[in-house]
Amino acid sequence: MTNRLEDLLSTLQAAATLEDLQAVLEGLRDHYKVEHTVYHWVNSVGERYGAGTYSAEWVDRYLEKDYLRLDPVIFGCFQRFTPVSWTELDWSSKPAREMWQDALDHGLGNQGYTIPIRGPNGQFALFTLNASLGDKEWAQFIGDNSRDLMILGHEFNKKALEFEQGGDEGSVPSLSPRELASMSCLAKGMSRAQAAAELNISEHTLRVYIESARHKLGAMNTTHAVARALSSGLIII
Amino acid sequence: MTNRLEDLLSTLQAAATLEDLQAVLEGLRDHYKVEHTVYHWVNSVGERYGAGTYSAEWVDRYLEKDYLRLDPVIFGCFQRFTPVSWTELDWSSKPAREMWQDALDHGLGNQGYTIPIRGPNGQFALFTLNASLGDKEWAQFIGDNSRDLMILGHEFNKKALEFEQGGDEGSVPSLSPRELASMSCLAKGMSRAQAAAELNISEHTLRVYIESARHKLGAMNTTHAVARALSSGLIII
DNA sequence: ATGAAACTCCCCATATATAGCGAGGTTGCG
DNA sequence: CGCAACCTCGCTATATATGGGGAGTTTCAT
Numbered sequence: 001m002t003n004r005l006e007d008l009l010s011t012l013q014a015a016a017t018l019e020d021l022q023a024v025l026e027g028l029r030d031h032y033k034v035e036h037t038v039y040h041w042v043n044s045v046g047e048r049y050g051a052g053t054y055s056a057e058w059v060d061r062y063l064e065k066d067y068l069r070l071d072p073v074i075f076g077c078f079q080r081f082t083p084v085s086w087t088e089l090d091w092s093s094k095p096a097r098e099m100w101q102d103a104l105d106h107g108l109g110n111q112g113y114t115i116p117i118r119g120p121n122g123q124f125a126l127f128t129l130n131a132s133l134g135d136k137e138w139a140q141f142i143g144d145n146s147r148d149l150m151i152l153g154h155e156f157n158k159k160a161l162e163f164e165q166g167g168d169e170g171s172v173p174s175l176s177p178r179e180l181a182s183m184s185c186l187a188k189g190m191s192r193a194q195a196a197a198e199l200n201i202s203e204h205t206l207r208v209y210i211e212s213a214r215h216k217l218g219a220m221n222t223t224h225a226v227a228r229a230l231s232s233g234l235i236i237i
Numbered sequence: 238m239t240n241r242l243e244d245l246l247s248t249l250q251a252a253a254t255l256e257d258l259q260a261v262l263e264g265l266r267d268h269y270k271v272e273h274t275v276y277h278w279v280n281s282v283g284e285r286y287g288a289g290t291y292s293a294e295w296v297d298r299y300l301e302k303d304y305l306r307l308d309p310v311i312f313g314c315f316q317r318f319t320p321v322s323w324t325e326l327d328w329s330s331k332p333a334r335e336m337w338q339d340a341l342d343h344g345l346g347n348q349g350y351t352i353p354i355r356g357p358n359g360q361f362a363l364f365t366l367n368a369s370l371g372d373k374e375w376a377q378f379i380g381d382n383s384r385d386l387m388i389l390g391h392e393f394n395k396k397a398l399e400f401e402q403g404g405d406e407g408s409v410p411s412l413s414p415r416e417l418a419s420m421s422c423l424a425k426g427m428s429r430a431q432a433a434a435e436l437n438i439s440e441h442t443l444r445v446y447i448e449s450a451r452h453k454l455g456a457m458n459t460t461h462a463v464a465r466a467l468s469s470g471l472i473i474i
Numbered sequence: 475a476t477g478a479a480a481c482t483c484c485c486c487a488t489a490t491a492t493a494g495c496g497a498g499g500t501t502g503c504g
Numbered sequence: 505c506g507c508a509a510c511c512t513c514g515c516t517a518t519a520t521a522t523g524g525g526g527a528g529t530t531t532c533a534t
Contacts (some may be wrong), residue, residue, distance in 0.1 A: 034499050042473075081356040082395055118355035119318040122473030150391065151384055158319055172316065176480055177332075180306065189461030192521070207522085212480095221490095222521075223460045224426030230467050231474050233315030236279060236305075236361075237464055331532075413510060428492070442512050446490085449510095458520095459491075 004031070005148045012155055018163060021156070028152070029053050032145070034131035035109035039156055041125040041164075049164065052128070059108035062161045065102075068094045077116035077126055083150065085142060086112035087135065111138040113146075115153040119161060121231050127153030172232050173216040182209040183229045186222060187237050241268070242385045249392055255400055258393070259288045265389070266290050271368035272346035276393055278362040278401075286401060289365070295343035302339075306399070307332050314353035314363055320387065322379060324372065347363035348375040350383075352390040357396060358409050359470040364390030409469050410453040419446040420466045423459060424474050 008024075008031065015021050016019065020041070029037040038052030050059070061067075068074060072089040091097055109132035117125040129149065131138065175183065178199070185195035192210075196203040210222055217232075219225035229235045245261075245268065251354030252258050258276070266274040287296070298304075305311055309326040328334055341347065346369035354362045366386065368375065412420065415436070422432035429447075433440040446457055454469075456462035466472045 079357050081360075081398055110436055118353075120316050122467075122470065123318075124473075147388055151387065152386065161318055177307075178481065184306075186460050187464040189457035189464075191458065200483085202483060204484060207483080211522085220426035221428065223423050226460050227424040227426075227467055227474055230464055233312065235436050236311075236315070237468050415511065428489095438511085439513055441514065445512080448492085 005151065007151060008148075009155055012152070012159060015159055018049075018051065021159060021163075022174055024156070026171075028129075032129065032131075032141075034129050035107070036128070036130040038128040038130070039125065039153075039160065039161060041123070048159065051160075058103070058108070061102065061106065065099075067099050070099065072096050073112065073114050073128075074126070076235055078112055078124070080116065083113060083115040083146065085138070086114070087138075101176050109133070111135075113138075113142055113149070115150060117153055117157045119157065120233060123161070125157050125160070127156060172234070173218075174231070175211075175213050175216060179213040179216070180229075180235055181211045182206055183213055183226055184235045184237075185211070187226045187230060187235055239250055242388065245385075245389060246392055249389070249396060250394055258396060258400075261393070262289050265366075269366065269368075271366050271380075272344070273365070273367040275365040275367070276362065276390075276397065278360070278394075279396060280473065286397065288397075292344055295340070295345070298339065298343065302336070303420065304336050307336065309333050310349065310351050310365075311363070314351055315361065317353065320350060320352040322375065323351070324375075346370070348372075350375075350379055350386070352387060354390055354394045356394065357470060359468045360398070361409075362394050362397070364393060409471070410455075412450050412453060412466070412471060415447045416450040416453070417466075417472055419443055420450055420463055421472045421474075423447070424463045424467060 008028065011027060012024050015024055025037045025039060025098045029035070036053045038050070038054055040048065040050035040052070042048055054062075070093070072091055073084070073086060076084050076089045091100055109130045111133050112128060114126050114128040117127060119125070127149070131141070133141065178201075181199055183196060185198050190198060192203050192206055195207040199206065210225070211230070213219075214222065217225045217228045218234040219228055226235075230237070245265065248264060249261050252261055262274045262276060266272070273290045275287070277285065277287035277289070279285055283342055285422075291299075307330070310321070310323060313321050313326045328337055346367045347349055348370050349365060349367045351363050351365040354364060356362070368378070370378065371458070415438075418436055419432060422435050423429075427435060429443055431441050433443040436443065447462070450456075450466070451459065451462040452461045454465045456465055467474070
């Protein structure tokens, strides 16, 4: 039992390209004997990366019809921390049911299990298994494999992040303590005058920090600088 | 091996109060024979919840000295997706080293392993094991238990979220699409004029969105509103 | 010990954001 | 149908932030 997981993980570790990740997903599908395995991903700029075994037709249709905006799976996972079996979701709205029928017509199975995965900078990914099974068999399958799937999903996300992070991860600038404190005060809603009072410095001095922080962060204005500092994890509100 | 994990998880499942969670952490400490086990948690408004086996003195000192702002563990985990062993982190700065010494003086072990966990609405939690071991033994320990620890950390976070969700989960306001788009543009560094152009609306209309978003978010100014929207996970840069 | 980076202070002119007023069309739910 | 919430637009005046100068002390790492 555990050996299977280790095998799958070592295959994953060995992946060196995005194509390898695609192959890993296909291997997972065959291993678990399900219809589809999918991983997809939204980064901080709204770019998307997806890999999986859905047909190109379904992926195109999904994007074309903007199902992303009404898919109960996306919506449900965005609001919760725990993995979700699709039948638990709210399919009552008409567009959602139409989408569901459309999905069945495009070769998707009637059962799904999706794990939400969150990373730094608002990264959000979904790791999904889709199958054709009865409710009972599916529940059994999930019960047996949920732990492994969670590990797999997270390891997969780690790999995917490694590929995507190449360019911009090293560019997190380092702010001085006073600069960080200034950003922090502003993020908490203080005006310059209040922040200066809080830090026991003149408003002019505070401004120097804000400006230098802005330059380091490559920000256009104060709001932008605070936003970048926040989403880089430099400060916490 | 796996039975142990199941035992720990069933104890966790049975937890019905925050005190039970505290007891679970103490059980984990004893089970893994480490110095400390800690879970702590930051929500979008900056409220904190913590449980664990650190001494009250150390917790007080940590908060009093504002170590949260310079702790390489916090900083490192906020920027990464994967768990981290403390020795991998950057302890070169003087304040960080002083904190480290201070921690040792307060009964912490020389090794640590912290798992960052992210949930909905910008929730961010840390699950930590702390021990006194040589580098080699610690690496071995982590290698043997990292999978289980990840499961445990996530299950613990799930439990903690269940308890905390009663009060403030409904307090994340819902912004209208235009309000979200406005916040998003500002977070990307656009001026009001640029954002208005981007959204094809007058600058005045944009201002209405910003103001209503500000009110909904309970923010003092635009920067504050964007900061809250970001750390609540309402928008991403 | 020497230099780089951080910390601190000041002035002036302009750009930008905020606060207050008001008003009409559209969408969606009960 | 009506109400609520959303989306859209305009004006005026004040408060606040930004951009451009310059200059001295302290702190820390090599």
